Amino acid sequence: MIKNFWILLLGMVICTSHSFAQVQRFIDIEAGTYILGDTLSLDNPRRAVTLSHFSIAETELTNEAFAAFVASTDYITLAERFHNAMVFEPGLAEFRWLQDSTAYWRFPNGTSRGGIEDKMNHPVTCISYRDALAYCEWAGVRLPSLEEWEVASRAGSQTKYFEGVELDNIMDYANIWHGRNHLVADTTDGFLYTSPVKTFKANPWGLYDVYGNVFEFCEGSLVRDQGRKVAHARGGSWWCSKNSCASFNSQYIGSVNPNASFSNLGLRVAKKK
Amino acid sequence: MCSMIPPSVSSFPLTVYSYLQQTFNSTVLIIFKEKTMRTHVLLLILLFGFINAFAQSNEVDGSSYSRDEKGYELRTKMTIPPYGLAKVKKMIETITFKEDPLGSSDGGIEAISATQFKSLSLREKFTYVMIHAELSQQNCAIPEYQNDIQKRIFSQLETGFNEASWSQRQADFLMGNRDSVMKLIQESVVRSKRMGVNYKEAILEMNAWEMIPFIISYIKSTAQDKDALTLLMLLMKRGEFDEFMKSTSYQKLYGPDANYYSFLNYNKANEVLICERASRYYKEKTLK
Numbered sequence: 001m002i003k004n005f006w007i008l009l010l011g012m013v014i015c016t017s018h019s020f021a022q023v024q025r026f027i028d029i030e031a032g033t034y035i036l037g038d039t040l041s042l043d044n045p046r047r048a049v050t051l052s053h054f055s056i057a058e059t060e061l062t063n064e065a066f067a068a069f070v071a072s073t074d075y076i077t078l079a080e081r082f083h084n085a086m087v088f089e090p091g092l093a094e095f096r097w098l099q100d101s102t103a104y105w106r107f108p109n110g111t112s113r114g115g116i117e118d119k120m121n122h123p124v125t126c127i128s129y130r131d132a133l134a135y136c137e138w139a140g141v142r143l144p145s146l147e148e149w150e151v152a153s154r155a156g157s158q159t160k161y162f163e164g165v166e167l168d169n170i171m172d173y174a175n176i177w178h179g180r181n182h183l184v185a186d187t188t189d190g191f192l193y194t195s196p197v198k199t200f201k202a203n204p205w206g207l208y209d210v211y212g213n214v215f216e217f218c219e220g221s222l223v224r225d226q227g228r229k230v231a232h233a234r235g236g237s238w239w240c241s242k243n244s245c246a247s248f249n250s251q252y253i254g255s256v257n258p259n260a261s262f263s264n265l266g267l268r269v270a271k272k273k
Numbered sequence: 274m275c276s277m278i279p280p281s282v283s284s285f286p287l288t289v290y291s292y293l294q295q296t297f298n299s300t301v302l303i304i305f306k307e308k309t310m311r312t313h314v315l316l317l318i319l320l321f322g323f324i325n326a327f328a329q330s331n332e333v334d335g336s337s338y339s340r341d342e343k344g345y346e347l348r349t350k351m352t353i354p355p356y357g358l359a360k361v362k363k364m365i366e367t368i369t370f371k372e373d374p375l376g377s378s379d380g381g382i383e384a385i386s387a388t389q390f391k392s393l394s395l396r397e398k399f400t401y402v403m404i405h406a407e408l409s410q411q412n413c414a415i416p417e418y419q420n421d422i423q424k425r426i427f428s429q430l431e432t433g434f435n436e437a438s439w440s441q442r443q444a445d446f447l448m449g450n451r452d453s454v455m456k457l458i459q460e461s462v463v464r465s466k467r468m469g470v471n472y473k474e475a476i477l478e479m480n481a482w483e484m485i486p487f488i489i490s491y492i493k494s495t496a497q498d499k500d501a502l503t504l505l506m507l508l509m510k511r512g513e514f515d516e517f518m519k520s521t522s523y524q525k526l527y528g529p530d531a532n533y534y535s536f537l538n539y540n541k542a543n544e545v546l547i548c549e550r551a552s553r554y555y556k557e558k559t560l561k
Contacts, residue, residue, distance in 0.1 A: 040420075086409055099408060099440070180529065215413070230436060233411075240413070246532050247413040257383075257436045260409030 024065065026055035027152065027206050028273055034151045035158050038251045043222045049147045053273035056144055056152045059197035059208050060123035060216060060268045061135070063116045066105060069135050078128045079104040079261040085126050086262045089113065090185035090192075094244055097262065105131075108263040109193065122194040123214045123266040129231030129258040132217045132267045144270035146220035146253060149234050153250045155205040160249040162203040162210065167242055173201045174212025176248055177241040193238055193263065207268075211236040211248040214266035222253060230255045237264035344422025348500055351433040352469030354403050354461055356396035364389055365405050383407050384440060398446055399457050403471050406437035425536040426502045426543060428526035430477075433470040444478055451479050459487055467495065473504045482508050485555040489548045499539055505551040514554040522547070 031053045037044040069075060079085035083101035087109040100110035107115045108126040136142050155162045165173055175195040179186035198208045215233035232255055236248025364385050384407040393401060412435055447454055462468045468491055476484055492501045509517040510527060517523055526535050537543055
């Protein structure tokens with residue numbers, strides 16, 4: 001019996017070693033009372049929040065992981081059903097996106113702008129909040145709450161960024177947009193759109209891409225929702241620049257229609273510890 | 274559509290579960306199926322088991338910050354046109370509350386059909402576009418720091434549509450009926466004595482520089498609406514008016530270090546400067 005146990009473990013190691021990147025690691029976050037928010041914010045005021053233990057993925061969910069979900073379930077995303085995904089291409093005015101009926105998670109910016117065949121270790125995008133929930137249900141995980149996400153992203157810091165990050169060096173930690181505007185393509189950091197997860201430096205608790213790559217859906221509601229059906233996402237994305245909204249930090253909370261799919265919106269999963 | 278994880282492995286850690294689904298070779302599967310190993314699998318499940326816990330929030334914000342509610346409301350308030358309003362609202366309800374058979378509330382469809390849109394008169398289309406944006410938008414640039422609004426001239430307008438923006442069809446309507454839309458906006462503003470953020474957005478969308486004299490007269494009669502000054506500057510920026518592009522104001526609001534939260538301090542001198550500059554821009558445009 002003991003021999004069989006070790007054979008199983010060995011088999012697991014062999015099978016996972018060649019595809020380690022696809023294995024989702026989780027960071028344990030201890031129970032405790034954390035200071036969140038900002039004194040000038042109404043939607044996210046400075047406050048103490050008590051949380052129980054939880055675990056949060058060290059990376060954003062990859063195309064590879066989402067592909068496994070689709071392969072297992074034949075799930076069809078909202079963008080595939082309603083052809084309503086929003087995509088970006090250089091040349092658009094600030095905050096302008098295009099609706100592209102061909103776009104969905106396999107072609108996050110539409111078929112004319114390429115697929116994800118060689119981007120399986122990039123975060124999945126072009127999925128809606130409802131698609132994210134479907135994935136979580138299948139995988140036995142969940143989205144982090146707005147508070148959990150902020151605790152994990154701050155990693156003990158009480159400022160807008162986790163320790164070590166300022167606006168001047170955030171590009172070392174995040175795949176963001178470096179151009180003055182979005183009229184011209186920006187590949188300063190080597191990536192026009194998403195980058196492979198874990199390309200940039202992690203925060204002190206080991207979470208990657210907290211302020212860049214893709215915005216991450218969270219659970220929760222805000223006063224400003226006023227009862228409307230709104231999904232919220234946090235962090236920052238490859239689209240974000242310091243000259244636009246500068247929304248890549250631990251404080252701001254974005255909003256989007258729960259049925260909308262954008263090529264800079266993805267997720268990072270969480271679970272009870 | 275979305276199949277569930279079998280109950281026997283529903284609490285299995287994601288890493289192990291994914292790996293079991295995708296990368297197990299036949300040898301391991303055979304081992305896994307052995308009855309004797311089930312005990313060890315259960316042990317693994319226990320090792321990675323979840324602990325029930327729920328978050329509790331305890332607000333202890335001691336901030337003395339308070340939002341200028343009245344000013345903020347003015348910045349985000351839309352003007353609702355009266356033309357065929359009941360008919361248009363009823364039409365919007367038919368899309369907003371459509372139940373999707375797969376459980377999604379509105380299926381991501383936020384637009385009336387092409388036939389419905391075509392059936393509306395010009396004035397009704399104007400109402401539709403002014404009260405309902407068809408396209409999804411990410412609302413990430415929410416300037417939260419909305420105190421002392423009356424003392425600031427912001428670089429950008431707020432939005433009245435929250436997580437939505439005009440679709441191409443709606444933008445095409447505005448551009449295709451530019452003269453008529455400008456008249457309707459003017460007529461409505463004169464009547465209601467206010468210019469909602471949706472009207473300002475429409476003026477920008479159409480690049481309606483011809484409305485500059487009207488906007489200036491509106492500013493003189495509606496002192497509390499500082500966003501009308503923002504609108505003038507955005508029109509000058511859109512037209513790349515040389516005098517404005519070289520100004521200190523431009524650098525501060527739209528220069529290399531500016532972002533969507535940038536603002537000028539409001540004072541009468543700044544108001545006069547912006548209006549006079551916009552008048553010169555208007556003259557330059559009319560002479561061309």
